[in-house]
Amino acid sequence: MKYHYFHDPAHGWIEVAKSKLEALGIHKEITEFSYMHGPAIYLEEDMDAPRFLRALEENGETYELIEHYSDRPSWIREYYPYSPDAITLEEFISDMVGWTEEDGDE
Numbered sequence: 001m002k003y004h005y006f007h008d009p010a011h012g013w014i015e016v017a018k019s020k021l022e023a024l025g026i027h028k029e030i031t032e033f034s035y036m037h038g039p040a041i042y043l044e045e046d047m048d049a050p051r052f053l054r055a056l057e058e059n060g061e062t063y064e065l066i067e068h069y070s071d072r073p074s075w076i077r078e079y080y081p082y083s084p085d086a087i088t089l090e091e092f093i094s095d096m097v098g099w100t101e102e103d104g105d106e
Contacts, residue, residue, distance in 0.1 A: 001056075005065040006042070006048075008074040013042035014049045014065065024055040028084045035079035036086060042076045 004015040013034070018041050021027040029051060035042040043049040056063050080086070087095075 001061065002064045002066055004063065004068060006068045006070075006074055006076060007045070008070050008072060009096075010073070012049075013046040013076050014041055014045070014052065016041050016052060020028070021052070024052070026051060026055050026060060030082050032081040033077050034082040036082045037076075037079040041082055042079065048082075066097070 004012050007014065018027065018036070019041050021030060021041060030041065030043065030048050033044045035044075036046045041094075043052050053063065
């Protein structure tokens with residue numbers, strides 16, 4: 001599997017789907033030093049990315065990192081800090097299917 005590795009002069013992140021972290025059973029181990037944007041999680045390179053790569057290897061999965069470098073501060077820094085309990089807009093909408101105005105009055 002290919003994963004994107006974004007880095008700037010100060011730091012780097014691997015982009016991973018939240019569902020992949022859940023499938024590997026490590027989504028609760030990721031720190032708030034990683035970032036999230038929709039279903040994408042950007043694992044910081046010091047602790048969380050190595051944890052993810054070890055989990056892949058322990059699961060017998062191979063990977064390739066596709067490098068993206070910017071000499072400016074990364075846009076990833078503008079995203080929200082990671083929280084394993086946060087849900088995406090898509091998950092929120094899915095949870096709301098079947099909701100009616102009567103449900104809001106309870």
